[in-house]
Amino acid sequence: MNTKILVLGAGAIxxxxxxxxxxxxxxxxxxxRLNRKKQIxxxxxxxxxxxxxxNYTFKPTLITKEEGDGNVEYDVVLLSSKSYHxxxxxxxxxxxxxxxxxxxxxxxxxxxxxxxEQAFGRERVLGGLCVVETTLxxxxxxxxxxxxxxxxxxxxxxxxxxxxxxxxxxxxxxxxKFTLSESITQDMWNKYLMITTMSSITTLMRTPxxxxxxxxxxxxxxxxxxxxxxxxxxxxxxxxxxxIVDRYMTLVKTISSQFKTSMQRDMEKGLEIEGDHIQGYIxxxxxxxxISAPLLRCAYQNLCVYNEMLKARSNQ
Ligand SMILES: CC(C)(CO)C(=O)C(=O)O
Numbered sequence: 280m281n282t283k284i285l286v287l288g289a290g291a292i293x294x295x296x297x298x299x300x301x302x303x304x305x306x307x308x309x310x311x312r313l314n315r316k317k318q319i320x321x322x323x324x325x326x327x328x329x330x331x332x333x334n335y336t337f338k339p340t341l342i343t344k345e346e347g348d349g350n351v352e353y354d355v356v357l358l359s360s361k362s363y364h365x366x367x368x369x370x371x372x373x374x375x376x377x378x379x380x381x382x383x384x385x386x387x388x389x390x391x392x393x394x395x396e397q398a399f400g401r402e403r404v405l406g407g408l409c410v411v412e413t414t415l416x417x418x419x420x421x422x423x424x425x426x427x428x429x430x431x432x433x434x435x436x437x438x439x440x441x442x443x444x445x446x447x448x449x450x451x452x453x454x455x456k457f458t459l460s461e462s463i464t465q466d467m468w469n470k471y472l473m474i475t476t477m478s479s480i481t482t483l484m485r486t487p488x489x490x491x492x493x494x495x496x497x498x499x500x501x502x503x504x505x506x507x508x509x510x511x512x513x514x515x516x517x518x519x520x521x522x523i524v525d526r527y528m529t530l531v532k533t534i535s536s537q538f539k540t541s542m543q544r545d546m547e548k549g550l551e552i553e554g555d556h557i558q559g560y561i562x563x564x565x566x567x568x569x570i571s572a573p574l575l576r577c578a579y580q581n582l583c584v585y586n587e588m589l590k591a592r593s594n595q
Contacts (some may be wrong), residue, residue, distance in 0.1 A: 281306055282305065282306065282354045282355065282446065282449040283306050283308075283351065283352070283353045283354050283355075284297075284300060284306060284307045284308070284353065284354065284355050284356075284357065284449075285307075285308050285309075285310055285353040285356045285357070285372075285375055286300075286307060286308070286310070286356075286357045286359070287309075287310050287356060287357065287359060287360060287368055287371070287372060288309070288310070288311060288312075288315070288359050288360060289309040289311050289315055289319065289326060289339055289341070290315065290359070290415055290421075291413040291414050291415045291421055291541075292385055292409060292411065292413060293309065293357060293359040294309075294326055294328070294339075294415075294421050295328060295330070295411060295413045295421050295423055295428070295455070296357060296359070296385075296409065296411075296430050296455055296457075297309055297339070297357065298326060298328050298335055298337055298339070298421070299328075299335070299428075299453040299454050299455040300450070300453055301337045301339065302335050302337065302453065302454065303452045303453040305449060305450075305453075307339070307340065308340045308341075308342055308351075308353075309339045309340065309341050310342055310343070310344065310347070310371060310372070310375065311341050311342075311343060312343065313343055313345070315419070316341050316343055318419040319339065319341065319419065322418070324338050324339075325337070325338055326339055326419075326420075326421065327420040327421065328420075328421045328423060329420060329421065329422050329423065330421070330422075330423035330424075330428070331423065331424060331425060331426060332423065332426065332428050332454050332455070333454050335454075344370075344371040344374070347374050347375060349374030349375060351375070352377035352378070352379065352380065353375055353376075353377065353380050354379070354380065354381065354446070355380065355381045355382075355383060355446060356372060356375065356376070356380060356381070356382045357383050357385060357407075357430075358372070358382055358383065358385060358386070358395075358407075359385040359386070359409075360386065361386075361551070361553060362386055362387070362388060362390075362391060362553045362555075362556035362557075363551055363553065363555075363556070365386070365391055365394060365395075366394075369394070369395070369398045369399075372399075373398075376399055376403065380399075380403055381403055381404075381405055381442070381446070382395060382399055382403055382404050382405065383405045383406075383407040383432045384404070384405075384406075384407050385407050385408060385409045385430065386556075387408075387470070387474045387541075387553065387556070387557055388471055388474075388553070388556045388557050388560060389467060389468065389471055389560075390556060390560050391556075392404065392406070392435065392467075404435070405432050405433060405434060405435065405443075405463070406432065406433055406434070406435045406460075406463030406464055406466070406467050407430070407431065407432040407433075407463070407467075408430075408431050408463075408466060408467050408470045409429065409430045409431070410427050410428075410429045410431075410470065411423065411427055411428045411429065411430070411455075412424055412425040412427050412538065412539070413428075413541075414541070414544050424537070425534075425535055425537075425538065428454075428455045428456060429455070429456040429457075429458060430450075430455060430456070430457050430458070431457075431458045431459075431460050431463065431466050432446075432457070432458075432459060432460065432463065433459055433460035433461060433462070433463030433466075434461075434463065435463060435464055437461050437462060437463075437464070438461055439459060439461055443459055444459070446459070447459035464518060465518045465520060468512060468517040468518055468519050469519060469520055469523055471512070471517075471557075472505065472508055472509055472512060472519060472523060472524075472527070473527050473530075474540065474557060475508045475557055475558060475561055475575070476501065476504045476505045476508055476527070477540050478540040478541075478542040478543065478557060478558075479504055479558060479574070479575060479578030479579075480500070480501055480504055480578070481539060481540045481542070481543040482540070482542055482543050482546055482552075482578065482581060482585075483577070483578050483581050485543070485546075487536060487537045487538055487539050488531065488534060488535075488536065488537075488538040488539070489535070489536020489537065490536070492531055492532065492536075493536075498528070498531070498532070501528070501531055502524065503574060504574045504575070504578070505524045505527060505528065506524060507572050507573075507574050507575055508561060508572075508575060509523065509524055510570060511561055511564050511565045511568065511570050511572060511575075512561070512564070514564070514568040514570055515564045515567070515568060542554070542557070542582075546585060549589065549592070551589070552582060552585065552586070554579060554582030554583070554585075554586070558575055558578055558579040558582060559579060561575060562575055562576065562579055
């Protein structure tokens with residue numbers, strides 16, 4: 280069966296995973312903003328992936344919301360927008376969501392799930408996440424510098440269906456690792472714990488992970504941020520895996536010393552960041568459960584100051 284795949288965006292994440300699906304011969308269309316379309320057309324209609332997992336250059340099928348007639352029904356949508364573009368992305372996607380379309384969101388965090396369920400209907404929204412280090416350079420090429428290139432998806436209530444098994448098959452033969460999970464809600468909370476901690480420390484210290492972990496007291500500091508975040512999530516009933524902090528601390532000790540988070544990369548480029556969606560939401564939960572969270576407060580304040588600087592710069 281031909282699976283019709285729509286990828287929202289052809290940027291660092293959508294372009295990477297969508298490109299891997301094109302490479303594997305899948306039927307993929309990219310729904311992009313006019314600016315990105317012009318940039319790709321300016322590059323001869325070509326998107327370049329430079330990746331340690333294999334370079335690939337491809338000519339994507341592009342549509343913009345202005346061009347979409349809404350008559351094609353997609354089996355699945357990969358939604359990789361930033362949290363602050365979520366509402367706009369929902370509006371862009373609406374004409375392309377049919378009765379049987381499934382939406383796999385790849386955003387960090389958890390709050391977007393209920394927003395998507397409201398917009399598209401509970402039965403159409405899956406859970407999803409990606410673990411991939413990827414960024415766009417100023418020519419619009421995708422740079423994917425580490426072996427981490429996994430996309431995980433599954434039903435929010437657990438279990439699986441025939442349709443999901445078919446999707447897993449369609450996704451199965453690519454150079455990226457697509458995994459069907461029967462416990463995606465837990466996977467999403469686990470990843471949320473990881474990204475809250477990693478983005479907090481890397482944006483605070485403004486250096487790749489290696490320097491932070493090798494500094495005096497660095498590992499203890501990182502573990503304290505993990506534990507503070509974990510305690511808030513558990514107080515809120517998050518289904519985190521047992522021993523999850525130990526697992527992530529092993530990752531912290533073994534991952535490339537050059538590792539950077541996407542929030543850190545966005546900051547380096549002077550772009551908008553997802554602090555409210557990631558740290559801000561956890562701090563709201565901390566308040567609700569009366570938990571003091573001094574480390575996350577500090578990380579979040581740093582992000583708020585960055586936002587203020589961005590605002591001042593854009594008013595100049
Ligand atoms: C997995 C990780 C940490 C990769 O950089 C990520 O999701 C992010 O930075 O947003």
